[in-house]
Amino acid sequence: MKDLQTSDLPFYRPVADECDVFETAHANGLPLLLKGPTGCGKTRFVEHMAARLGLPLHTVACHDDLSAADLIGRYLLKGGETVWVDGPLTRAVREGGICYLDEVVEARKDVTVVLHPLTDDRRRLVMDRTGEELEAPKPFMLVASYNPGYQNILKKLKPSTRQRFISIGFDFPAPEVETPVVMRESRLDEARATALVRLAGKIRALSGMDLEEGVSTRLLIYAATMIARGMAVDRAIEAAIIEPLSDEPDVQQALRDLAAVIYG
Numbered sequence: 675m676k677d678l679q680t681s682d683l684p685f686y687r688p689v690a691d692e693c694d695v696f697e698t699a700h701a702n703g704l705p706l707l708l709k710g711p712t713g714c715g716k717t718r719f720v721e722h723m724a725a726r727l728g729l730p731l732h733t734v735a736c737h738d739d740l741s742a743a744d745l746i747g748r749y750l751l752k753g754g755e756t757v758w759v760d761g762p763l764t765r766a767v768r769e770g771g772i773c774y775l776d777e778v779v780e781a782r783k784d785v786t787v788v789l790h791p792l793t794d795d796r797r798r799l800v801m802d803r804t805g806e807e808l809e810a811p812k813p814f815m816l817v818a819s820y821n822p823g824y825q826n827i828l829k830k831l832k833p834s835t836r837q838r839f840i841s842i843g844f845d846f847p848a849p850e851v852e853t854p855v856v857m858r859e860s861r862l863d864e865a866r867a868t869a870l871v872r873l874a875g876k877i878r879a880l881s882g883m884d885l886e887e888g889v890s891t892r893l894l895i896y897a898a899t900m901i902a903r904g905m906a907v908d909r910a911i912e913a914a915i916i917e918p919l920s921d922e923p924d925v926q927q928a929l930r931d932l933a934a935v936i937y938g
C-alpha cells in the first residue's frame with residue numbers, strides 16, 4: 675500500500691482503504707461511523723484525515739450525561755450579561771470543520787434528535803434555544819465512533835441512527851502494520867516491538883477467558899515505551915498489559931504464561 679504519510683500530519687499508517695473511504699465520504703457530504711475496539715487507532719485516523727484535508731477538528735468524548743446543549747451551546751452568564759456560547763458541534767458547523775463524537779452511543783437520547791437532521795440530506799443543525807437553523811457548509815463532516823464489542827445491551831445505536839452513516843469497521847492492525855506503529859510511537863527496536871506484537875496476537879486469540887477485549891495497540895505502545903526507557907520487559911508487560919487487562923488472578927496468570935511462551 676502507498677504510504678501517504680507526510681511529516682507534518684499526525685502519524686497514521688493506513689490499514690486498508692480507509693483513507694479513500696473517508697475522503698469520498700467527505701467530498702460527498704456523508705457522515706462517517708468508525709466501529710471498533712478501544713485503542714485501535716480510530717481517533718488518530720480522524721486527526722490524520724482532518725489535518726490532511728486542512729479542516730479544523732472538534733473532538734467530543736461522549737458520556738452518559740452528555741446532552742444536546744453540550745454539543746450545540748448554551749446561554750452563560752458573563753460579567754452580569756447573558757451571552758450565547760456555541761458548543762463544539764455548532765462551532766464545527768459554522769467553521770465547516772469536522773466534529774468527531776467519540777463513543778457516540780454513550781450520549782443522551784436528545785443528542786440523537788440533533789444528529790438526525792444533520793446526518794441526512796437536510797444537513798441542518800436545529801438550535802432550538804436560539805431559534806437558529808444552520809445549514810452545514812459543504813466541508814462540514816460529522817464523524818462518530820462506537821465500540822460494538824462492549825456488551826451493553828441497553829446502549830445500542832438505533833438503526834435509524836446507524837443507517838445515516840457510512841461505516842468503517844476497525845480492528846487491531848495486522849502485525850505488519852502494528853509493529854512499525856509500535857516502533858514509531860515508542861522508539862523501541864524492531865526485535866522487541868515484534869515480540870510485543872506477537873504477545874498481543876496470542877492474547878487477542880484467547881477465547882473463553884474473562885477478558886472483555888483484547889490488548890489494545892495503545893497498551894502495546896505503553897509497554898514498548900517503558901521497555902525503550904530501560905524497564906525490564908516482564909515488569910513493563912505486567913504494568914502496561916496484564917494489570918490494565920484484568921483484575922482476576924487466574925486471568926492474570928494465564929497472561930503471564932502466554933508472555934513466558936514468547937519470552938522464554
Ligand SMILES: Nc1ncnc2c1ncn2[C@@H]1O[C@H](COP(=O)(O)OP(=O)(O)OP(=O)(O)O)[C@@H](O)[C@H]1O
Nearest residue numbers: 685686687712713714715716717718855859891892
Ligand atoms: N494505524 C495506525 N497508525 C498510527 N498509529 C496508530 C495506528 N493504530 C493505532 N495507533 C496508535 O494507537 C494509539 C491508540 O489509538 P487511538 O487513540 O486512535 O484509539 P481509538 O481507537 O480512538 O480508541 P478509543 O476508542 O479508546 O478512543 C494511538 O495513539 C496511536 O499511537
